[in-house]
Amino acid sequence: MGLSDHVRLGVVTRWVTPELVAEVLEKCRVRDKKPGALPAGFMVYFTLALALFQQDSYDDAAEQLVGSIRELSGSIPNKSSFTRARRRLGPLVLEAVFRELADPLAPVGLEGSFYRGMRLAAVDGFVLDAPDTPANRAAFGGPVKNGQPAGFPQVRVVTLTECGTHAQIDAAVGGFNGGERELAITLATSASKMLVIMDRGFPGVELWKAYLGFGAHLLIRARSPVAHRPVEYVPDGTYLGRMNLGGQKGAHPGGVLVRVIEYRVDGGEVVRLLTDLLDPVAYPAAELAELYHARWEAESAFRQIKTFQRGPVEVLRSGDPDLVRQEVWAHLVVHHCLTRVIMCLADDNGINPDRVSFVKVLKHTRRSVVRQCADTPKKIKKFLAVLAAKVRRKLDNGARRLREADRHLKRPDSKYSSKLSYRINTRDRQPTRRITAKAITLHTAIVQ
Numbered sequence: 001m002g003l004s005d006h007v008r009l010g011v012v013t014r015w016v017t018p019e020l021v022a023e024v025l026e027k028c029r030v031r032d033k034k035p036g037a038l039p040a041g042f043m044v045y046f047t048l049a050l051a052l053f054q055q056d057s058y059d060d061a062a063e064q065l066v067g068s069i070r071e072l073s074g075s076i077p078n079k080s081s082f083t084r085a086r087r088r089l090g091p092l093v094l095e096a097v098f099r100e101l102a103d104p105l106a107p108v109g110l111e112g113s114f115y116r117g118m119r120l121a122a123v124d125g126f127v128l129d130a131p132d133t134p135a136n137r138a139a140f141g142g143p144v145k146n147g148q149p150a151g152f153p154q155v156r157v158v159t160l161t162e163c164g165t166h167a168q169i170d171a172a173v174g175g176f177n178g179g180e181r182e183l184a185i186t187l188a189t190s191a192s193k194m195l196v197i198m199d200r201g202f203p204g205v206e207l208w209k210a211y212l213g214f215g216a217h218l219l220i221r222a223r224s225p226v227a228h229r230p231v232e233y234v235p236d237g238t239y240l241g242r243m244n245l246g247g248q249k250g251a252h253p254g255g256v257l258v259r260v261i262e263y264r265v266d267g268g269e270v271v272r273l274l275t276d277l278l279d280p281v282a283y284p285a286a287e288l289a290e291l292y293h294a295r296w297e298a299e300s301a302f303r304q305i306k307t308f309q310r311g312p313v314e315v316l317r318s319g320d321p322d323l324v325r326q327e328v329w330a331h332l333v334v335h336h337c338l339t340r341v342i343m344c345l346a347d348d349n350g351i352n353p354d355r356v357s358f359v360k361v362l363k364h365t366r367r368s369v370v371r372q373c374a375d376t377p378k379k380i381k382k383f384l385a386v387l388a389a390k391v392r393r394k395l396d397n398g399a400r401r402l403r404e405a406d407r408h409l410k411r412p413d414s415k416y417s418s419k420l421s422y423r424i425n426t427r428d429r430q431p432t433r434r435i436t437a438k439a440i441t442l443h444t445a446i447v448q
Contacts, residue, residue, distance in 0.1 A: 038082065122295045142176050164353075173325055188213070219275045234278075236284070261442070
């Protein structure tokens with residue numbers, strides 16, 4: 001056993017254990033072949049450290065990881081050595097680590113996590129900027145303006161997120177030019193017995209059949225042309241309609257029967273929801289309309305990854321597509337472990353996990369790596385006990401309040417935009433403010 005076998009990743013090691021790393025490496029058939037090279041087990045922890053310390057360079061992240069091991073801290077390899085070792089490791093190992101860890105975390109009874117016996121989850125996607133190399137551009141694509149590349153290549157990530165905890169249950173990684181719906185279909189196998197909420201970019205017959213085929217239920221917002229012709233009116237004012245494949249007639253047998261719920265929020269535009277929960281007594285329309293807004297919990301989880309964990313406006317560090325995928329899976333692993341820390345703290349203090357500050361948990365987790373104060377099960381338990389004692393004093397954000405803020409363009413196409421557009425987009429932005437609960441009014445279908 002070499003000194004590198006003693007490297008750990010602070011409190012994250014409670015879940016990414018050396019035994020798990022060894023098991024995944026064996027399953028992926030990744031073995032150390034070259035004596036003296038950076039070991040694969042060490043590189044798993046190093047790649048996770050790159051995600052945890054996104055703003056740090058390779059050598060800075062390495063120093064954070066091995067700083068407490070005097071024999072290693074004085075002989076850190078150069079960047080090219082780490083890059084070659086990352087290529088040998090590949091993306092599949094980090095993906096396998098994520099899949100070993102990614103389970104639902106909400107205990108039965110946790111507020112906002114279940115609806116009539118079904119676990120609540122949301123499917124949505126986000127993009128991350130990758131370095132503008134020819135390989136990344138060819139593999140992932142990116143925004144185009146006037147036929148020319150505009151901005152960085154972007155990798156697309158679609159996740160199945162547990163609404164009550166922000167834990168990622170499953171994920172799929174693709175390119176900017178690929179659709180979210182196609183990636184979302186691959187997540188259906190993980191959604192059994194869940195009520196899955198999606199936005200209006202996702203409805204489709206193939207997706208619908210995939211999720212129902214694996215025992216999931218759906219609540220999806222839809223655009224006005226989808227299933228707009230009533231097939232049968234339901235006593236509560238909703239109606240049954242048929243969603244068909246593109247270009248097919250309404251009576252085509254390839255479609256699916258859905259229940260359509262329409263409502264307004266504070267008298268605004270009509271929101272249309274599609275669901276396979278057809279019984280109006282067992283699943284009241286008013287409850288489903290209110291429940292749809294739990295989809296925003298996925299957006300909150302994405303904010304944790306993109307803004308706090310990765311850092312605002314940060315570009316991923318990898319110039320090779322395989323390393324970009326490896327880096328994305330590392331971010332998902334780290335986020336899942338941070339969510340588990342939050343769940344432990346919430347359970348120890350008897351509070352909802354919504355109240356635990358993600359930012360401060362992230363900072364304390366980084367400190368646990370720098371100090372290596374949680375590299376054994378005993379030390380991990382002690383670290384979490386100390387952290388739990390700080391929850392009510394420092395980490396508790398208090399009960400979640402209703403919030404609202406106007407939407408503005410956060411990243412204009414050019415930093416040299418006119419002073420007028422800059423002022424409109426940023427300086428006049430109103431701060432987030434407290435609001436009263438919104439009124440949801442069902443839009444009753446008219447029986448012909």
